[in-house]
Amino acid sequence: MGGKYSAMDPMEVPVPDIEKLLQRDSYLKPYEREIRRRYGCFKDLWNQIESWEGGLEDFTKGYNYFGPQYNNDGSVTWREWAPGAHSIHLQGEFNGWNPKSHPFKRLEYGKWELHITANPDGSCPLKHDTRVQLIVNDNLYRVSPWASYVKPFEGFTYQQFIYKPDRPYQFKNPKVPRPKSLRIYESHVGIATPEGRVGTYNEFRDNVLPRIKNQGYNAIQLMAIMEHAYYASFGYQVTSFFAASSRYGTPCELKQLIDRAHELGLYVLLDVVHSHASKNTLDGLNEFDGTNSCYFHDGPRGTHSLWDSRLFNYSETEVLRFLLSNLRWYQEEYQFDGFRFDGVTSMLYHSRGIGEGFSGQYDEYYGLNVDTEALVYLMLANEITHKIDSRAITIAEDVSGMPAICRPVDEGGSGFDYRLGMAIPDMWIKLLKEERDENWQMGHIVHTLTNRRWMEGTVAYAESHDQALVGDKTIAFWLMDAAMYTHMSTLSESSAIVERGLALHCMIRLITHALGGEAYLNFIGNEFGHPEWLDFPRAGNNSSYHYARRQWHLVDDQLLKYKYLNEFDKDMNNLEERYGWLSSDPAYVSCKHEGDKVIAFERAGVLFMFNFHPDQSFTDYRVGVNEPGNYRVVLCSDSTKYGGFGRVEPNGGNHMTQGIPWNNRNDSIQVYIPCRTAIIYARP
Numbered sequence: 001m002g003g004k005y006s007a008m009d010p011m012e013v014p015v016p017d018i019e020k021l022l023q024r025d026s027y028l029k030p031y032e033r034e035i036r037r038r039y040g041c042f043k044d045l046w047n048q049i050e051s052w053e054g055g056l057e058d059f060t061k062g063y064n065y066f067g068p069q070y071n072n073d074g075s076v077t078w079r080e081w082a083p084g085a086h087s088i089h090l091q092g093e094f095n096g097w098n099p100k101s102h103p104f105k106r107l108e109y110g111k112w113e114l115h116i117t118a119n120p121d122g123s124c125p126l127k128h129d130t131r132v133q134l135i136v137n138d139n140l141y142r143v144s145p146w147a148s149y150v151k152p153f154e155g156f157t158y159q160q161f162i163y164k165p166d167r168p169y170q171f172k173n174p175k176v177p178r179p180k181s182l183r184i185y186e187s188h189v190g191i192a193t194p195e196g197r198v199g200t201y202n203e204f205r206d207n208v209l210p211r212i213k214n215q216g217y218n219a220i221q222l223m224a225i226m227e228h229a230y231y232a233s234f235g236y237q238v239t240s241f242f243a244a245s246s247r248y249g250t251p252c253e254l255k256q257l258i259d260r261a262h263e264l265g266l267y268v269l270l271d272v273v274h275s276h277a278s279k280n281t282l283d284g285l286n287e288f289d290g291t292n293s294c295y296f297h298d299g300p301r302g303t304h305s306l307w308d309s310r311l312f313n314y315s316e317t318e319v320l321r322f323l324l325s326n327l328r329w330y331q332e333e334y335q336f337d338g339f340r341f342d343g344v345t346s347m348l349y350h351s352r353g354i355g356e357g358f359s360g361q362y363d364e365y366y367g368l369n370v371d372t373e374a375l376v377y378l379m380l381a382n383e384i385t386h387k388i389d390s391r392a393i394t395i396a397e398d399v400s401g402m403p404a405i406c407r408p409v410d411e412g413g414s415g416f417d418y419r420l421g422m423a424i425p426d427m428w429i430k431l432l433k434e435e436r437d438e439n440w441q442m443g444h445i446v447h448t449l450t451n452r453r454w455m456e457g458t459v460a461y462a463e464s465h466d467q468a469l470v471g472d473k474t475i476a477f478w479l480m481d482a483a484m485y486t487h488m489s490t491l492s493e494s495s496a497i498v499e500r501g502l503a504l505h506c507m508i509r510l511i512t513h514a515l516g517g518e519a520y521l522n523f524i525g526n527e528f529g530h531p532e533w534l535d536f537p538r539a540g541n542n543s544s545y546h547y548a549r550r551q552w553h554l555v556d557d558q559l560l561k562y563k564y565l566n567e568f569d570k571d572m573n574n575l576e577e578r579y580g581w582l583s584s585d586p587a588y589v590s591c592k593h594e595g596d597k598v599i600a601f602e603r604a605g606v607l608f609m610f611n612f613h614p615d616q617s618f619t620d621y622r623v624g625v626n627e628p629g630n631y632r633v634v635l636c637s638d639s640t641k642y643g644g645f646g647r648v649e650p651n652g653g654n655h656m657t658q659g660i661p662w663n664n665r666n667d668s669i670q671v672y673i674p675c676r677t678a679i680i681y682a683r684p
Contacts, residue, residue, distance in 0.1 A: 011056045011387055013046045014410035021404055021411040024455060028403060031366040035404075035412040041372060042379045042409065049320075060384055062325035063242060063333075067146030068126060070164065074118030076126050080144060081318045083110025084291030085136050090114055092132035094125040099135055110289075110318070128164045137290045143240060143283050145295070145322065150227055150239075150283065151246035158229050158239060158283035169252040173262040175337055178391040181582035182418070182519035183573055184269065185217040186464055188224055189248045189257075190231070191534065192524060194552050196545035198231070201249040205257040208524075209264055211552075215527055215566070216573025219267040221340055223465065225254070226273060229283050232536035234465065236342060237309060238273045239284040241326050244334065251334075258335050269393065270336040274323050274381070275343030276309040286310050295319050304352055311352075314377040323377065324384055331388055338393035339385065341416075344405075345398045347374040358400045365402045375414065382415025393417045395459060406456035418457035421517050423448055425463050428508055432478035437504060438614045442592040442599050449515040450586065460516025462508050464523045468534040470547065476529030476565070479504055484531040488554075488561045500614075502561065503644065503676040505529055506568045506637035507610055510678045513572055514608050515587050515601060520576075528555040528566035564643035575635055575680060579604045590624040590663040598673065600624070602665075607631060607681040609673055617647070617674040624665030631655040631669050631681040638677040647674040655681060 016039050022028055028035065049059050058064075069077045082088060088104040091097050094116070104112035119125055126132065131153065134142040143150055149163035192208045193199035212220055224235025227243040235245075244254045261268050277295070278284040285295050295318075296302040296310040304311055313319050330336045345353040349369050358364060378396075385392045396405055396416040407413025427448045431440055452458045463475050476484065479501035487495035513520045531554070535547035555562045576582055587603035597613035600623045607625055611618065625631065633652055638644035655669040662668035673679060 011046075011050060011384070013043050013050070014383065014408070016043075016410055016412065018412045021407060021413065025403060025453075027362060031362060034366045038372060038375060038379075039409075039412050042376045045320075045376060046380065046383075056384065059321055060324045060328045060388075062321045063146055063148075063329050067144050067148070067242075068162070070124060070126075074122045074124045076116040076124060078104070078114045078116065078144075079107075080104065080112045080134070080146075081110055081322075082112055082136060082289035082294065084289035084294060085112070086290075087137055088112050088114075089135040089138075090116075090132060091135060092126075093130045094127070094132070099138075124164075126162045126164070128162055128166070130162050132160050132162060134160075136288070140287075140290055141282060142288055145240075145285055145288060146242055147240050148242050149246060149251060150243045157280075158227065163251055165252065169255040169259075171255065171259050171262075171335055173259050175335060175389075175391060176262050176265050176267050178337075178393060179218045179267055181576055181580050182219055182267075182393065182459070183217045183576065183582070184219045184221050184459065184519065184521040185212045185215070186221045186223065186521055186523045187212075188234075188465070188524060189222065189245075190224065191548050192550055194549055196549060198247050198545075199549075201253040201257045204248075205253075205260045207552075209257070209261055209266065213264045213266060215570050216577060217522070218265065218577075219269060219337075220261060221269040221271060221521070223271040225270060229278065229280055232538040233278075234469075234536065235271065236273055237278040237280075237307075239278045239280050241277075241285075241322070242329055255334060262335070267337045267393070268335075269338045269340050269395070270330050270334075271342060272327065272330075272339045273342045274312070274326070274377075275341075275347045276304050276307055276311050279303075279308060279310055295322065301350075304346065306352070306354060307346075311346075312374075314371075314373040320377065320380070324381060327381060327385055328388060331385065331392070337389070337391060338395070338417075340395040340397065340420075341378070341381075342397050344378070344396040345400050347371065347378065348398065348400060348402060353400060356400065360401060362403065365400070378414050378416075379409050383409045386415070395420065397422070399423075401453070403453060404456070406453070406458075418459045418517075418519050420464075420521075421452065421458045421460045423451070424460055424512060424516050425467050428462050428475060428512075429467060429472065429478065432475065437500075437612060438597075440597070440612055442594055442597060442612070445511070446515070446589055446592045446599060449511065450589065452517065452586075457519060458517035459519040459521050460512050461521035461523075462512040463526055464521060465534065468523055468526065468530075470533045470535035473533060474526060474530060475508060476501065476505055476526070476531060477533065480529075484529075488531075490559050490561060498561065499643075500676065501529075502564055502642070503637060505565055506642060507612065507676065507678045509569065510572055510635075510637065510680075511599065511608070511610055513576065514581055514603060514680075515589075518582055520582060522569070525550045527569040528562040530554075561643050564641070568637065568642040571635055571641075579606050579682065581606060588626070588665075590665050596621075600663075602626060605683070606634075607669075608678070609671065609681070610678045611673045611675055613675045615675050617672070617677075619672050620670045621673050622660070622662055622668050622670050624662035624668045625657060626666050627683065628657040628659075628667050629683040631657070631683055633679055634682045635680040636677065637679070638674050644677070645674070648672060648677065648679060 227240035404413035581604040584604035587601040591600035
């Protein structure tokens with residue numbers, strides 16, 4: 001595994017180079033003292049942990065100390081951290097559910113320990129797939145925070161089961177190299193089946209991974225893996241942090257999925273929720289030791305008012321051990337390559353971002369509203385994740401735009417590699433909901449797609465799971481609505497609504513892909529314009545799975561027009577693989593003409609042109625380019641291959657530069673650009 005350190009090597013705190021950050025963004029200079037203070041807090045905590053016995057190496061492997069630890073002689077040592085408890089017992093099938101026969105012994109610092117002797121024949125008393133339960137203070141039934149496998153028992157709450165198979169899965173394939181251009185397929189295993197039920201790890205491995213690979217994506221982001229008792233929470237109300245969700249299968253089956261992804265060359269990201277936790281007590285972390293604190297802040301600071309969930313106390317040593325070990329667990333036990341951190345905005349600010357407009361004024365990022373303890377945790381998490389594996393990628397879901405969140409910790413940054421460009425999908429949905437496309441402002445679109453911090457990676461996306469949820473609509477649904485049920489057959493009469501929808505769907509995705517960031521993300525099914533929203537079974541819909549699935553037959557049916565969007569998505573990704581615009585410097589926009597509704601820009605030596613005009617096509621339209629040569633069409637959204645009119649087809653005609661500077665570019669070409677069309681030109 002690249003970048004892995006040995007247990008003998010101490011993790012040295014990175015040497016700061018704050019000046020590098022200040023030179024890149026001079027507006028940060030007035031806040032230098034605060035930036036250095038935050039780094040000092042990080043450094044002090046890092047050095048403190050490193051000074052303890054075992055240092056950060058042992059500290060980030062808490063799963064080797066807490067929970068059940070299996071000894072060579074068949075005995076088991078079980079430890080928990082429950083500072084507010086006055087007693088803990090373990091019951092289960094191994095002791096006939098005797099609630100008193102196996103009491104834990106109190107240790108110092110709020111820790112508890114139980115030693116379970118081996119059976120007379122030397123075998124382990126805690127056998128694979130046996131149920132166990134902690135009893136705190138004689139009457140509180142709890143699941144261990146370190147449980148690696150939980151599942152519902154008799155349709156009731158999730159309970160802990162021992163997961164220790166005789167033949168644990170052995171990975172066959174190494175992790176894949178870190179992609180230079182990151183093209184992410186955001187996935188949910190449970191909804192990945194066309195049937196009205198929960199899909200499985202095995203089905204996703206066999207049926208969906210090949211689709212992702214074929215579409216030209218090089219990374220998958222797995223959502224809702226950390227166990228969550230409430231399926232409709234989409235995985236964002238985590239109850240058991242170390243347990244991969246049993247509703248899709250076993251831990252071994254998840255490992256097989258990841259191993260197969262690596263075999264296909266797919267980088268695997270885990271959607272991590274360390275911003276909050278479910279309020280469940282019987283099968284969650286809440287009130288684990290009988291108090292309102294333990295892993296969380298007490299009082300109002302410990303509860304998220306909108307999410308109705310608990311907020312971690314990042315100043316508590318054992319909470320840091322728990323969360324940092326959780327990251328390492330998924331890196332090493334399951335071989336995840338990297339992480340997408342959910343709810344980072346909520347972590348960064350005492351206000352949790354509620355009601356915050358985040359105008360971009362720097363005072364917003366360096367005042368008393370910033371939660372230093374959470375920020376330092378994120379710095380620790382990123383630095384340790386990258387030291388464990390130098391190939392690791394971390395992504396922040398942050399809407400606030402905090403400066404340097406995607407710069408290295410040693411610059412005074414937070415250490416993320418990318419942040420999600422959350423303003424981009426908001427813009428598209430707002431335009432589709434509120435304005436006719438003939439009124440779209442080209443300058444506004446370009447500004448939103450290019451408004452990001454210099455040298456801080458952004459994941460651009462036109463829509464993710466957020467836009468697919470019930471209460472909103474996918475882009476395809478906003479564009480075509482009811483016509484998707486009546487006019488998506490290639491044999492049906494033409495529909496102006498569908499023709500417009502197909503054209504704009506392709507244009508929106510391509511301009512987002514090429515102009516919006518340094519990585520790209522698509523949510524499962526949106527590559528072919530999945531026709532319906534996403535809604536999990538719940539009381540409000542009679543527990544229906546009808547909208548919690550993906551209708552793959554729509555894209556597989558060659559008589560339906562979904563295939564056009566899917567093919568465009570595939571070709572768009574394959575061209576990025578060829579030319580590498582995501583890993584190149586940001587684009588130079590040479591044209592954003594409001595009257596013509598034309599946008600043109602160059603990136604990675606490739607020319608992109610977009611004509612958003614609903615009915616005006618242009619002949620001999622002059623567009624500037626910086627490099628001379630012969631430009632040929634390599635992709636056109638109007639191709640019949642994508643359900644267009646075929647007014648321009650790839651490889652049709654030569655466009656030689658003419659030695660005429662144009663729009664601040666060294667040279668120019670003249671092209672035909674039809675209405676509602678996106679074209680990519682490239683030199684041989």
